[in-house]
Amino acid sequence: MKLFNTLRLRMIEGKRVKKYVLYAIGEIILVVIGILIAVAINKHTEAGKSEDYTYKMALQVKQKIEADIALLKATRDDISEDLKIYNLYLKANKTDSERLQVVTQAPFLVTVSVQFAPINPILSTAFDNTSINSSSLTDKLLEIQQDYKSIDRTLKPMEDIITEELVANLRHIKDNFNWYEKLVSFNGKFTVDEYRYFGSDDYRNRVVHMKFLYLEGYDDLLEAFHELLINRLTELNALLKHDHKGSL
Numbered sequence: 545m546k547l548f549n550t551l552r553l554r555m556i557e558g559k560r561v562k563k564y565v566l567y568a569i570g571e572i573i574l575v576v577i578g579i580l581i582a583v584a585i586n587k588h589t590e591a592g593k594s595e596d597y598t599y600k601m602a603l604q605v606k607q608k609i610e611a612d613i614a615l616l617k618a619t620r621d622d623i624s625e626d627l628k629i630y631n632l633y634l635k636a637n638k639t640d641s642e643r644l645q646v647v648t649q650a651p652f653l654v655t656v657s658v659q660f661a662p663i664n665p666i667l668s669t670a671f672d673n674t675s676i677n678s679s680s681l682t683d684k685l686l687e688i689q690q691d692y693k694s695i696d697r698t699l700k701p702m703e704d705i706i707t708e709e710l711v712a713n714l715r716h717i718k719d720n721f722n723w724y725e726k727l728v729s730f731n732g733k734f735t736v737d738e739y740r741y742f743g744s745d746d747y748r749n750r751v752v753h754m755k756f757l758y759l760e761g762y763d764d765l766l767e768a769f770h771e772l773l774i775n776r777l778t779e780l781n782a783l784l785k786h787d788h789k790g791s792l
């Protein structure tokens with residue numbers, strides 16, 4: 545009888561252990577499921593925040609592109625006006641009024657008369673939070689960022705070349721003519737003898753070279769980037785319109 549009771553006690557204890565193990569496993573499973581649900585909710589929340597951030601960032605990029613398009617157009621309009629005086633200077637047979645116009649502008653054609661487009665790239669840190677959200681809008685923003693990097697890599701060296709040419713022309717005048725102060729102070733009251741240099745072959749060659757660099761080379765780059773940004777703005781507007789409808 546005692547042996548029977550001992551065996552019965554062991555069986556009861558064995559069942560308790562088994563039940564405890566099953567209970568513990570169940571608790572672990574519930575904890576894991578809870579963690580997975582929490583992670584999923586957190587990811588969903590973060591994704592929602594990222595989508596909102598991406599949309600807001602896209603609106604800011606849109607504003608920048610619109611501003612830069614206007615800036616490029618204004619710069620190209622100024623260059624177009626400069627081209628008129630360059631062509632007038634290089635014109636063979638000028639009227640008296642044309643000669644008078646050239647006289648007032650000629651001293652500054654290869655020294656200070658240059659308009660650059662201050663196009664700044666998009667900072668890479670601005671897109672840090674967009675990487676969480678993989679979407680067509682995110683891809684377009686990253687593509688536009690690369691476009692701006694390309695613009696910066698192309699325009700800056702050309703601007704440096706033109707600037708170096710301007711400085712070289714100023715240095716040449718400084719080292720060879722005693723009326724340099726009149727030029728840099730925009731006095732403009734040159735004597736007839738001083739004006740002769742602006743009609744010389746040396747100065748004409750400098751004007752031709754500046755026209756080649758600035759009014760042709762640089763302006764061609766601005767035209768290409770102007771068209772690029774217009775296309776990117778159209779694409780971005782389409783994606784913003786689509787995303788806005790999807791959020792309604």
